[in-house]
Amino acid sequence: MPVLTVGDRYQDVWIAAALAAAMGGINSFLLAIMAGLYRGQTVLGFLEELGAGISAKVVGVVFTVFGVHVASITLRDFAELMVTYFYEETPLIVFIIVTALLAYWLAYMGIEVIVRVAQFVFPLIIGGIILINLASLNFGDPNNIFPLIEKGAAPIIRGGVTQWAFFGDVVIWFLLLPHLNSSVKKYTFLPLSVLAAGLLLVFTVFSIIWGIGNRVAVMRIYPYLSLVEEISVVEFIERVEGFFLLIWVASNFLKITLFLYAASVSTGHLFRLGDRRAVLLPLTILAVNLAVILFDNYLQLRYFLRPEVYAVYMSIIQLAIPAYIAVLWLVRKRRTPGMAE
Amino acid sequence: MLKKWKNIIKKVFAKPRNESQAIGGGESKEPVAVSLESNIKHLKAVFDRCTDVIFREFEAAIGGGVKTAMIYIDGLVNKEMLTDDLVKALMYDVSGINSSAPVSDPAGYLSRSIIAFTEVKVHDNMMDVVHSLLSGETVLFVDGVSKAFTLSTQDWVQRAVTEPATENVVRGPREGFTENLQTNYTLIRRRIKSSRLKFETMKIGAVTKTAVSVGYIEGIVNNKIVDEVKSRLQRIDTDGILESGYIEEYIEDAPMTVFPTVQATERPDKVAGGLLEGQVAILVDTTPFVLLVPVTFPQLLQASEDYYLRWPFASFIRFIRFVTLNIALLAPPLYIAITTYHQEMLPTPLLISIAAAREGVPFPAFVEALLMETTFEVLREAGVRLPKAVGQAVSIVGALVIGDAAVSAGLVSPAMVIVVALTAISSFSLPSYFGAFSLRILRFPLMALAAALGLFGVMAGLLALLIHLCSLRSFGVPYIAPLAPTSWRDLKDMFFRMPWWSMFTRPRMTGHKEPARQDYMQKPRPPRRRPGGKSGQ
Known part of the structure; x- marks a missing residue:
């Protein structure tokens, strides 16, 4: 994804991606262990069972804000690509509103429909990315990836942290656990999915460096798109940017939907709503507004995604809150009969 | 405020249907009279101005002559059969029977020993008589007996079984359903020779009284789906059903979508295949289109020929x-x-x-x-x-x-x-x-x-x-079942059609009650010499 190539660009960025995947994998493994404690409840329900009502409220607010915020960032990021690359004359807001409305509709339909849509679209997205990457291996230059670790470990770690922040999205599962089939008792799919996504990321970033090289990638806003532009298979399959657009729309759409849905679950729990769908439209409107207001232009958005900002922000969600909950559980589990296993 | 308007609209547009519209003048549960004249008078009143209803009175040669009358609708009955087996028999053939002795149960005696017909029903109220008459049976009244006999003489002009107009195949049976419900039963029954194949019939339509039949294979089908189909059919309250399209719109899950959630087909082999996979068929009299439920979108993309070709x-x-x-x-x-x-x-x-x-x-x-x-x-x-x-x-x-x-x-x-x-x-x-x-x-x-x-x-x-x-x-x-929710087992019959010997299971969504379709290990392979067998000869 274009946003992942933010920050320092150098030929070792794929090593950074591998590092990020490893970090994300460990991180999500811890999250999976935590999720096992909830016994099929949402994190908010778990906290309330622990007797930490106020903490539950605070965490609920944080998760709602997080959901809407990430949805709005994704909306903006997505719309910016559309405006920058495909539709120079169309206003940004058109793409934001159309996508947000679709996402709202899908989130309104509930988790069952979301999952079915995802099941349908997911193979297309993954297959498309892999095909693009394979096609780009065709014309790349192996020299692009050398020399390895030219500037030492520091930029790799920095790049790894940047990308690790995006794997933190799996924390959204904390709100979706009740929807899982009750036969699922171990949440090993969390680290596994992160590792799979990490593998895809490594492959993608590697293809970019391999295909167009570090120096060109540095100059482009959307290196991956530049890579797609270069693709030419037997001088027939060319100009597949439209294909890329389909992948791009579908994947972002799913992400936005899921975050809006999670935000609505969290809000619904917060205010004890019988029907969480009532808050969905306000949350969507909020996300649309934020997507327009938060950033003046695309470079600001990129600046926000620097490790100093976004990774710190994300570590609140994926490190601080889980750590807090873990401490709370350790302290309180003896007091609440039946909680200790 | 809204409620008030609703009530006003209800009053203006949704008048309760007139009872006589539903039943028709003179139809009532009145018992069949002893006297022949009064029965005929009653029916003549009911079928006033119906020129196609024929009344024939004659004297049966039993016990020195009994006044009888037969009533039928011209065009719905087989007249040859009536003449040979009913009129001739009663007027001449039975004269040899000495039946001057008093009989304790005249109605039973008549239907057992005198009326030489394969299917005879005995009714004692006029409404049943009228209904049987309308569906093509012949009614026989005998003076002095307070019962009516209805004989199944249905035989009307109908289209022969022809090739269906909509779903053509290169390889496969050429038969299509016809407008006759009985023929359609036959077409399915000939393909599925099993007592587990059930048809349950009901009448829908207050005026048309169209026969609608629910067919399924017991044991394979999910009983909940059958019950749901039946309850949705029973909910229909309308004056007439002229085609299965009427039924379709009353029972579909999503009435506002452009996608059909009920499949209509003219092919008996398709219906038979659907029944074997746990679908429920809805047959409607007077139309060659049979409905299949539940249906998924990928199924709409499958032709029955897919299963006949290699x-x-x-x-x-x-x-x-x-x-x-x-x-x-x-x-x-x-x-x-x-x-x-x-x-x-x-x-x-x-x-x-x-x-x-x-x-x-x-x-x-x-x-x-x-x-x-x-x-x-x-x-x-x-x-x-x-x-x-x-x-x-x-x-x-x-x-x-x-x-x-x-x-x-x-x-x-x-x-x-x-x-x-x-x-x-x-x-x-x-x-x-x-x-x-x-x-x-x-x-x-x-x-x-x-x-x-x-x-x-x-x-x-x-x-x-x-x-x-x-x-x-x-x-x-x-609706897009094998794709999402993904069922790997069923994908073998989705983008590809896997060989028959590899499709062990019925679709998960409809056939999960009896998932095994066939035995494993049926892939054809060269014959092997059995130890001590005769294959060497």
């Missing part, structure tokens, strides 16, 4: 069908989007030739496409409706208009003609006419989206379509 051919045809599905839905929108917004996606030589062809065209691509698509739909509709004699004229004019004239007049570009023609052919290559219909309707909004937002618009439209498809259900089964 599997590589069938899989190839399936693949072609997915291509044509996409062309039928997407070709015009993509053409509009690419020529309007994304010209850079075309290879340069192609772009130049398209641009040159569009040179003199006065309209934007969207208007052009709309024009041609509308013309085509008009031609298609005209082709269905027009009298056979003028068919040729219209097709010649149509070909000229859609092909040559429009281009040479400079109204549309040749590329557009190709796109529209391809789309038209593709949409008719789908096996389900009704499934293809929904795609044809959806093409128009997608074209508008493509004109407004280019590829993004098409993508947004497709996503909306996907959300809609994913949210649909047909009798509890998700």
